[in-house]
Amino acid sequence: MRRTYLFLVTALLAVALTGLIATQVFWLRKSVSIAENQYDDRTDRMLHDVVGELRQYSDTASIIKTTPYQSLQLYDVIDTVLLNSLIRKYVLYHSLDKQYHYGLVSTAEGHIYFSSPGFGKDMEPESHKACLSCIWQKSYIHLSVFFPEKKFHILMQMISWIVLSAVFLLIIIGVFSFIIYSMIRQKKISEIRNDFINNMTHEFKTPISTISLASEILMKEEQKPNAERIRKYSNIIYDENKRMQSQVELVLETAQIERQEVKLKKEPHDIHEILRNTGKCFCVEQEGKNTVIQYELMASDPVILIDENHFRNVVSNLVDNGIKYSGPDPHITIETKDHNKGILIVFTDKGIGISREAQKRIFDKFYRVSTGNKHDVKGFGLGLFYVKTIIESHGGYVDIRSNLNKGSSFFVFLPGRN
Ligand code: ADP
Numbered sequence: 001m002r003r004t005y006l007f008l009v010t011a012l013l014a015v016a017l018t019g020l021i022a023t024q025v026f027w028l029r030k031s032v033s034i035a036e037n038q039y040d041d042r043t044d045r046m047l048h049d050v051v052g053e054l055r056q057y058s059d060t061a062s063i064i065k066t067t068p069y070q071s072l073q074l075y076d077v078i079d080t081v082l083l084n085s086l087i088r089k090y091v092l093y094h095s096l097d098k099q100y101h102y103g104l105v106s107t108a109e110g111h112i113y114f115s116s117p118g119f120g121k122d123m124e125p126e127s128h129k130a131c132l133s134c135i136w137q138k139s140y141i142h143l144s145v146f147f148p149e150k151k152f153h154i155l156m157q158m159i160s161w162i163v164l165s166a167v168f169l170l171i172i173i174g175v176f177s178f179i180i181y182s183m184i185r186q187k188k189i190s191e192i193r194n195d196f197i198n199n200m201t202h203e204f205k206t207p208i209s210t211i212s213l214a215s216e217i218l219m220k221e222e223q224k225p226n227a228e229r230i231r232k233y234s235n236i237i238y239d240e241n242k243r244m245q246s247q248v249e250l251v252l253e254t255a256q257i258e259r260q261e262v263k264l265k266k267e268p269h270d271i272h273e274i275l276r277n278t279g280k281c282f283c284v285e286q287e288g289k290n291t292v293i294q295y296e297l298m299a300s301d302p303v304i305l306i307d308e309n310h311f312r313n314v315v316s317n318l319v320d321n322g323i324k325y326s327g328p329d330p331h332i333t334i335e336t337k338d339h340n341k342g343i344l345i346v347f348t349d350k351g352i353g354i355s356r357e358a359q360k361r362i363f364d365k366f367y368r369v370s371t372g373n374k375h376d377v378k379g380f381g382l383g384l385f386y387v388k389t390i391i392e393s394h395g396g397y398v399d400i401r402s403n404l405n406k407g408s409s410f411f412v413f414l415p416g417r418n
Contacts, residue, residue, distance in 0.1 A: 047130035097153040107140035207240035264307040299336040317383040326351035342415040350407040
């Protein structure tokens with residue numbers, strides 16, 4: 001998958017998602033504003049009903065009929081107990097919030113004649129008002145009702161829609177992120193696969209052409225046999241064949257590890273002996289390199305339960321890396337010490353070292369530190385992945401400490417026998 005294609009798809013998805021969220025937010029806000037308008041409408045109708053019934057009372061109350069108009073007081077005309085019960089009744093009837101405050105307020109001076117507990121002048125600007133001039137003509141007064149929890153009430157009425165919208169949006173964002181993640185992963189896998197094929201081709205091309213050259217020479221030798229030359233070219237064929245074999249084995253073993261088909265045959269073994277024996281094979285001069293391996297084997301009880309074959313491969317991989325990634329005279333130190341009821345084995349080299357960034361991915365399958373020219377040091381990027389998997393399946397762990405151009409230390413911990 002091309003980088004521009006990936007970028008284009010991500011950008012399009014991001015634009016679509018942002019548009020969707022913006023539209024959703026717009027409609028939610030619109031719905032809230034419609035709900036607010038409806039609430040205001042219901043409040044006005046509630047006030048209209050209350051005033052209507054109050055007026056019926058004032059038209060029929062005997063005190064009003066028997067008292068001369070001059071002597072009538074506001075409370076003779078407006079029964080506050082009745083007012084209270086009417087407001088309660090119509091608030092329920094119009095499905096308004098049960099938390100409210102109301103008051104009888106003089107329109108001109110803002111004087112409060114009567115109010116429910118909690119009502120104050122500061123609520124006046126946001127209150128709903130109904131003029132009472134049809135009931136009380138002596139002065140201008142109005143009935144004010146204020147709902148302190150109005151917004152919350154409206155929000156609670158819409159909560160199921162808001163939650164549903166949020167859930168659907170979250171699902172879309174989740175799926176969106178997953179698609180992008182899968183695409184990036186897919187791209188990485190395809191890059192890794194291409195690298196692997198390139199490395200593999202390169203790894204096998206050299207031994208194959210060496211073998212073919214050596215065998216051609218051997219075929220020519222048939223007419224005039226020379227024992228020394230025959231031995232030399234047979235050795236070359238044998239060595240190159242061995243190298244190819246070990247490469248194929250590493251690839252196959254890694255595939256087995258992945259399918260979790262590796263069965264460890266753990267038996268008590270002296271790891272000091274294995275370390276010395278495996279290290280010995282590397283001390284012969286290889287590809288013009290003069291390798292020195294120094295041992296500081298201090299663990300008090302080196303006999304632990306391990307799968308000998310796999311452990312030998314682990315040691316080979318770490319020592320081989322130490323040599324591959326060092327200059328012409330590799331110097332490797334192998335130490336062992338007692339640690340947390342187990343043994344800590346440290347492989348230290350004075351090679352090229354590994355950057356902090358690369359250290360985080362060094363144990364990933366197929367990962368190779370980019371050097372610009374990938375083929376100057378041979379490998380598939382499987383060695384450390386193999387080391388980590390095998391050591392972890394022994395119940396241990398692997399760690400690294402490294403400084404660029406100074407060298408690296410690989411720490412391998414293996415738990416003890418209990
Ligand atoms: P490879 O087959 O490439 O050696 P590994 O899994 O063994 O694969 O190592 C992964 C990468 O880690 C290597 O490509 C190399 O860049 C880096 N590396 C491993 N060991 C060392 C070391 N001792 N010193 C410096 N770099 C190392």
